[in-house]
Amino acid sequence: MSIYTNIKKRRSIRSYLDKKVKHSDICKVLDAGHYAPSSGNLQNWRFIVVRDPDTKETVARCCLEQLWITEAPVVIVVCSDSTKVKQEYPTKYKKFATQNCAAATQNMLLQTHALGLASCWVGPPSNLMKFKDNLKIPENIDVEALITIGYSNEKPLEKRHKIEEVTYFDKYGKRERDVSLFPLAKHLKKSKK
Numbered sequence: 321m322s323i324y325t326n327i328k329k330r331r332s333i334r335s336y337l338d339k340k341v342k343h344s345d346i347c348k349v350l351d352a353g354h355y356a357p358s359s360g361n362l363q364n365w366r367f368i369v370v371r372d373p374d375t376k377e378t379v380a381r382c383c384l385e386q387l388w389i390t391e392a393p394v395v396i397v398v399c400s401d402s403t404k405v406k407q408e409y410p411t412k413y414k415k416f417a418t419q420n421c422a423a424a425t426q427n428m429l430l431q432t433h434a435l436g437l438a439s440c441w442v443g444p445p446s447n448l449m450k451f452k453d454n455l456k457i458p459e460n461i462d463v464e465a466l467i468t469i470g471y472s473n474e475k476p477l478e479k480r481h482k483i484e485e486v487t488y489f490d491k492y493g494k495r496e497r498d499v500s501l502f503p504l505a506k507h508l509k510k511s512k513k
């Protein structure tokens with residue numbers, strides 16, 4: 321599968337088959353995560369692989385009671401140890417720490433898809449105290465994201481804005497007047513031929 325196809329075909333999946341995920345596949349997903357770019361190459365991500373059903377239920381309950389999360393055989397919790405990021409970038413560390421973890425998260429979603437598995441990015445828990453307490457996450461460690469992983473049991477729809485609606489040229493808000501450019505999607509079709 322090309323990178324482009326992988327990116328385009330990946331979808332968030334919220335219903336999973338009762339089928340185990342191979343340990344070697346989880347390792348490949350984690351490996352992809354830790355090859356992400358990071359500010360100053362500080363690699364502040366820390367991953368917790370959750371497979372225990374009780375822990376998964378706590379995780380789901382702490383994330384706005386999204387109980388579908390428990391269906392996924394594996395949940396990866398993406399944490400950040402931002403200590404060194406803060407030392408290197410005192411004014412920007414929060415954004416950098418989160419962005420680094422987001423890059424790792426996206427890498428893992430794409431690797432998951434490349435392995436024929438399905439996933440969903442889930443935002444950080446709303447009940448952070450209970451979550452951290454249950455997973456024994458130290459106070460100074462942030463929870464950035466969760467990734468559910470398993471075999472898909474649904475066919476999701478693709479919903480995207482048109483590229484023209486989200487793209488400007490040279491200045492924010494400036495739309496290109498050159499009509500030969502539009503629709504931008506036609507250039508994608510051409511490049512596929």
Ligand SMILES: Cc1cc2nc3c(=O)[nH]c(=O)nc-3n(C[C@H](O)[C@H](O)[C@H](O)COP(=O)(O)O)c2cc1C
Pocket residue numbers: 330331332333334383386440441442443444476
């Ligand atoms: C930061 C972030 C937080 C998200 N949190 C949730 C979540 O809590 N629950 C959920 O079902 N999906 C969550 N999603 C997935 C989005 O809903 C999904 O990516 C979006 O609807 C686009 O669908 P697609 O991933 O299939 O392209 C999150 C995605 C991101 C990037």
